[in-house]
Amino acid sequence: MKSHLTFELNGEATETFCEPRQSLLEVLRDELKLTGSKEGCNNGNCGACSVLLDGRVVNSCIVFGLEAQGRKVTTIEGLAEGGTLHPLQQKFLEHAALQCGICTPGFLVAAKALLDVHPHPTEAQARAWLAGNLCRCTGYDKIIRAVLDAAPSASGGK
Amino acid sequence: MLPAFEYRSPLSVEEALELLAKYREDVKVLAGGHSLIPAMKQGEVCPKVLLDLRRMAGLSAIDPFEDGGLRIGALVTHRDLEISELARGRSPLLAEVASQVGDAQVRNFGTLVGSVCQADPASDYPAALLALEAQVVVASPRGERSVPVEGFIQGAFETALEPDELVLAIDVPRSWARTAAYVRVRHVASGFALAGVAAQILVEDGRIASARIGVTGVAERAFRLAVIEEQLLGREPLPGAFAEMIRGVALGREILSDGAASAEYRSHLADVCTARALRKAISRIGV
The missing domain is CATH 3.10.20.30 (Beta-grasp domain)
Structure with missing residues (x-):
């Protein structure tokens, strides 16, 4: 039922x-x-x-x-606004932070949760917050770099 | 999709207890579900009735007792504990452990009470709950009772909970909050503790006046280091001063041995974590 x-x-x-x-x-x-x-x-x-x-x-x-x-x-x-990608999505593209792409939506959502709480995370914070997301392609480095690079624009320069 | 079950979400303790009394072994209780749902997906448990606590009032709260203790409701998540000012102030040891459980996703939905009821021998919490001498608050048609965590957890995935009983909360007594620490070695992939030790010490006039040490991950159930707690009394709290008494703290117990770690290695880790937890707790004196 x-x-x-x-x-x-x-x-x-x-x-x-x-x-x-x-x-x-x-x-x-x-x-x-x-x-x-x-x-x-x-x-x-x-x-x-x-x-x-x-x-x-x-x-x-x-x-x-x-x-x-x-x-x-x-x-x-819900991340992009109209036709404009969320800064995280844009930086994932720029840093080539994905290969097969299956893990990418999860990483983007988890990274948004991180930036909502810590607008300017350290690398250690980013790695700790994303520890629940597995990626078998990238080795994580590009993902972490994309997230850290997205932080200033995601927080609106604050 | 999972096999079908009857879904019930009672609004009161009374209603929940009636359902438990009626369905007994056929019912599983859902709080965060982060042990239960994976087990259902693996086909390890297949409840006929799922009793969801979500709509019951009051279970999401962390309530202060006047004497300095805390009551942590059955729906309080690891993340709630990690960020609660009340929990961090009154029981930083528990908040410290909560911040290390699983990953962000698990901490946001999994609960302290659910973890204790699961009684996974590699769970982090029991070490701290033993050191804090916490109590499990259990409701049943016969009334309410409080059970020390030490007695509540009876073995690997075994608790003292009867089929018609429901855990409402965990009570953490007033503690010597600032001189406690949790140190563990976690399995690299699963994140569960191969060994984890929580220690809290009370120092008065430059001497250790009381000590509580709980060990998890090493045996089928967490245990206290009563002998060492005794030996520490009256000693000066100097970092690294107790190496001679921390040799084979887990000996005499049935030590877990599996693909993650042999019994010998776990026993070694128990000593290492005990020494480090004591050192860390002592380092916090006066901070």
Whole structure:
């Protein structure tokens, strides 16, 4: 039996129906057709499914969809504004901070959570905050450089 | 998708206890779900009924006791503990451990109480909770009871919780907050503790007046170093002064041995972490 679910998704009031057994990731991808969040391990280890729940980064594969009831969810689809990429997205391109790309949406969302709390992170902070996101291609260096480089423009020069 | 289950989200403790009494072993309790949902995905547990605590009032709070202690509700996440001014002020040891659990995603949704109920022998918290002499607050149709964490955790993934009981909170008594430390060696991939030691000492008139040391990750359940706690009494708190008493602190116990670390290595790490935790706690005297 499906339950009624209402929440704020990328700034817009959203309602859908889901089964209690569906993860938030399954609700986003299968019910709402937002396929930007990726299913990697599907077990809370790799971070590819990272979304923000009330501003905090979570693994949407091990959070039930119903847990989002009445809360705010931000996915990778909510990062760009209109046709303008978020500074993190722009810097990931400039630094070639991806290869296969499966982990990228999760990294971008997790990095946004970092910059929202620490607008000017140290490298150590960036590495600690992104430790829950796995990348098998880049070796992480380019990702960290892109995040640190994006910080000034993401914080609006503050 | 997971196999179907009946989803219940009670609004009160009474309602939750009725469901537990009715379904007993068939029900699993959901707080953060960061142990439960992965286990369900692996097919290790397959509950008929899922009891979600999310809508129950009061379980998300960190409440102060007048005497300086804290009550930490069943829905309080690791991140809540890490950033709570109240928790950081009154129990910096617990906040320090919370900041080291898992990764950012896990800390944002996983809970202290859930972690304790999971009773993973490699969990970080039990070391600190033993050193802090914390109590688990348990509700059942027979009323409420408090169980010391030391007795609540009975073995690897085993607790003293009865099927009709629900953990509402963990109480942390007033502690000697500023002279405590947690030191661990974590498994590189999983992040779980191969050995972790929490120590808190009380210094009066330049001498150690009381000491509490908890060890996790080494045996099937966390344990206190009662002998060393005793030996430290009356000693001067000098960094690195206690090397002679920290030899084989885990000996005499059934030490875990697996692909991550042999029993011999874990035993060695227990000594190393004990020495470092004491040194770090002592270094914080007067800070």
